[in-house]
Amino acid sequence: MDMWAAFIEGHGGNEVVAVGQRPMPERPAGHVLVRLHAATLNRVDLYMRNSGAGITHQLPQILGLDGAGTVAAVDADDPLLRPGQRVVLHPGIGCGRCEFCQRGEGVLCVRMRLLGEHRDGSFAQYVSLPASNVFPMPEGLSFAEAAALGVNHLTAWRMLFTQARLKPWETVLVFGVGGGVSLAALQLAKGTGARVIVTSRDNRKLERALAMGADHAINGQTEDVAQAVMAVTGGRGVDVVFENVGAAVWSAALKSLVRGGRLVTCGATTGDQPPADLRRIFIRQLQILGSTLGDFDEFRDLLGWVGRTGLKPVIDSTYPLAQVHAALDRLESGEQFGKVALQID
Numbered sequence: 507m508d509m510w511a512a513f514i515e516g517h518g519g520n521e522v523v524a525v526g527q528r529p530m531p532e533r534p535a536g537h538v539l540v541r542l543h544a545a546t547l548n549r550v551d552l553y554m555r556n557s558g559a560g561i562t563h564q565l566p567q568i569l570g571l572d573g574a575g576t577v578a579a580v581d582a583d584d585p586l587l588r589p590g591q592r593v594v595l596h597p598g599i600g601c602g603r604c605e606f607c608q609r610g611e612g613v614l615c616v617r618m619r620l621l622g623e624h625r626d627g628s629f630a631q632y633v634s635l636p637a638s639n640v641f642p643m644p645e646g647l648s649f650a651e652a653a654a655l656g657v658n659h660l661t662a663w664r665m666l667f668t669q670a671r672l673k674p675w676e677t678v679l680v681f682g683v684g685g686g687v688s689l690a691a692l693q694l695a696k697g698t699g700a701r702v703i704v705t706s707r708d709n710r711k712l713e714r715a716l717a718m719g720a721d722h723a724i725n726g727q728t729e730d731v732a733q734a735v736m737a738v739t740g741g742r743g744v745d746v747v748f749e750n751v752g753a754a755v756w757s758a759a760l761k762s763l764v765r766g767g768r769l770v771t772c773g774a775t776t777g778d779q780p781p782a783d784l785r786r787i788f789i790r791q792l793q794i795l796g797s798t799l800g801d802f803d804e805f806r807d808l809l810g811w812v813g814r815t816g817l818k819p820v821i822d823s824t825y826p827l828a829q830v831h832a833a834l835d836r837l838e839s840g841e842q843f844g845k846v847a848l849q850i851d
């Protein structure tokens with residue numbers, strides 16, 4: 507039996523992305539077959555399309571990291587899941603055997619396989635994955651909103667709360683608001699009561715972020731970000747910088763931190779080799795924290811919190827699976843505010 511999917515047949519532009527029939531995945535015991543109804547796009551989808559260098563994978567491969575849908579098949583004795591249940595996916599499949607998996611930090615697994623990167627992903631009618639990666643969906647969300655939680659909000663959750671240990675009385679500076687993970691950071695940080703300063707080069711995105719509750723907005727193109735941060739913090743600086751822009755903002759990010767402040771990063775879209783400014787780091791005792799994705803327990807906590815607070819991820823636009831090329835173009839344009847979603851019928 508076959509299913510519809512969007513998959514890469516090579517590496518290059520949109521012409522290597524096909525929408526067509528792929529074999530239905532097998533469901534081994536202990537796995538769940540999920541009928542997907544929505545997925546959202548992440549920058550790594552563009553990376554897999556364009557090169558995929560350094561990521562072990564086989565062509566053709568179905569794109570897509572996150573997703574939400576309903577359980578199509580599951581072991582009869584599964585303690586949590588039943589056929590027809592609405593579920594959301596955690597995209598990281600650890601080996602369960604390495605030292606990091608053994609100590610409960612599967613997110614550090616040395617053999618981690620991610621949907622849409624190392625194996626077939628979520629831009630498909632069906633996906634089969636270990637039951638531990640399939641979570642009941644919070645009430646009140648659309649499938650697209652739920653799908654967005656699996657990468658962006660999980661990543662932002664770990665960055666803010668586990669790595670940077672953000673407190674409700676602190677101030678966090680979020681660079682590049684408008685992207686999915688930065689908007690997730692704005693939502694989660696505001697949800698704790700923290701003060702949030704956002705930056706963007708686009709005034710329309712800043713206005714939307716202010717409407718969502720951001721306390722201050724700085725245009726990174728027309729203003730000196732570090733100076734503006736000092737102005738709104740009384741010359742003190744922020745406790746936490748949340749950053750995935752990289753080289754273009756690194757210097758401003760370090761200069762915006764209070765003494766002993768924490769910078770947490772999960773990306774480097776403008777370059778990954780900025781000057782380190784080591785003297786500033788050791789004299790001011792700054793902490794530089796790396797982060798990527800999040801663990802199962804963090805995802806469970808996030809989903810519970812979303813269910814109680816009614817948080818809804820921001821969806822920029824939704825395309826049918828057959829128009830995946832237009833969706834990829836929308837993401838690549840950088841014009842989006844929130845997630846670009848695929849509806850899978």
Ligand SMILES: [Zn+2]
Nearest residue numbers: 601604607615
């Ligand atoms: Zn492992």
